[in-house]
Amino acid sequence: MSKLAHLKAEWIKLKRTPVLYLPLFLGILMGAFVFIGHYGDGNSLAVINQNPWRVYFGRGGGIYSIFLLIPFVVLLTGGIVFIERRANAWKYLYTMPLTRGRIYFAKLLILLGLLAMASVLFMLCIIVSAYFLGWFFPEHEFYYYAPQIKRIANYIVHSYIAILGVLGLHYLLSLYFKNVLIPFGIGMLGMVMGFFFVGLDVWFNIYFPYAAPMAAQDFGMFRSTQRAFVGGNWLSNYEMYSLIWFIVTVEIGYLYETRREVV
Amino acid sequence: MNAIQIKNLTYSYSKKKTILNDLSMAVPKGSIYGFLGANGAGKSTTIRTVLGLLKAQKGSIHLLDTRLKDASRSIFKRIGSLIEAPSLYAHLNAVEHLQLLAQYQGVSTKTIAPTLDRVGLLVHQKKPTSAYSTGMKQRLGLAMALLHDPELLILDEPVNGLDPNGITEIRKIILQLQEEGKTILLSSHLLAELERIVSHVGILQDGKLQFEGTLQSLQELKSGQQWIQIRTGDVQHAQTILSNYPNEVVDHNQVKVQISSEDQIPNLIKQVVNANISIYEVQVLKNDLEQLFINLTQQENE
Structure with missing residues (x-):
């Protein structure tokens, strides 16, 4: 069996499922949000000698980090696990000639891939929607300035790291709870709490995984005083704790999944 | 030689209720072993333990001459299983189900069409399984168990929910498989149905085997009563x-x-x-x- 065979099998399962269309939906939704917001009120973009892409990306990124990234990851992790649960497929999957660990990590890789796909689609949709806006409002000068690809790519990498803690945690929760609504409820509650913790700038918000995507790249919306850089001024402490959450929850999930009895 | 050898197997979900109580059984190679028992007798628990889905709390299980505890996962390349209702993804069709299994089992996708033909699903191969009847689902479950041409087949209630025609079709396939030299462990509570095809019988009650032997020895016992x-x-x-x-x-x-x-x-x-x-x-x-x-x-x- 090829080393990638089980990944291919996981990919086949996603055919025609909402999980596969979720990243595309997220990207289009983001592009549409930012476009409609500026279509109604574009004055803030029409500033002489100011690159409109900077403001446009900043607002798009802010909405993406604060309002959409957590629900997206919660739905994605829940959806991937729900595909198996609905088919009652664990009893069958775990009689295959490969270890439970390989199945567990194949799903995790698919999750990470779909999150990366969503990030890239978000970037593309933001760029397309900006050009579209520029077509209606040439005074914004989107066609005059080049898009700040490097800036948004940097943002995407950091927001990706900042959401990994939530992804690891929700992968574990989705495997543990049979009812798909429980992880979803926990995710929404976590998001609201994260919003308040970051907004109130409480000291412990750096340890709260749902706060990380909001605070790590907030485009000046929260101005968290807890944020500090570690590792050569590249990684923020929010991202570092998100990575720790990810590693710990993935390990717990692995131990749980490889030991549980399939009743 | 036995394809499955269970010795003194004990399993309980809680301290109060023991499901399998010092169970020992042997499924000879090349046999169709009818595993009988009323609902709740412990048939499915036995099968899940044999397949490693549940951990034996006591006793030992040997599959195809290998101790399950020490066996590598590759042993499951030689075993096909269907546990109760088949595990089907409603959004995929029959070919896609077998494609993903071919990936897991490491077999060529060329085996898909003959396997579907064998269970009579070739004409319905592109239909989503959500549109399948119970019988078709059960046949696809059987195809999934057969795709990698296993030596040992473990079928838990394979005719559950089937109409008489469906039962006859599954029976024919099982008999063909035995002719090919495969060993089949077949659990069912449709007792009269098993009598027609099995060569060996094990009767389970409250987690203990009440009878084990050939069908002939069972019939001899029967004639005296x-x-x-x-x-x-x-x-x-x-x-x-x-x-x-x-x-x-x-x-x-x-x-x-x-x-x-x-x-x-x-x-x-x-x-x-x-x-x-x-x-x-x-x-x-x-x-x-x-x-x-x-x-x-x-x-x-x-």
């Missing part, structure tokens, strides 16, 4: 005449008599008629595997 029922005008008198046979009164005009062979029936009737007792009806009671199963499990309860 045949009953006939006589409807007569004088039950009391008939019972006295037939006192040299084990008997019991069924109701005011019927008596049930146990015989060891059908050859005893004419003589028995002659005895009653010679005593001037009128006989209105003589009925050989159905005594198939199902009746024997009930007898065996009742004996244990008593």
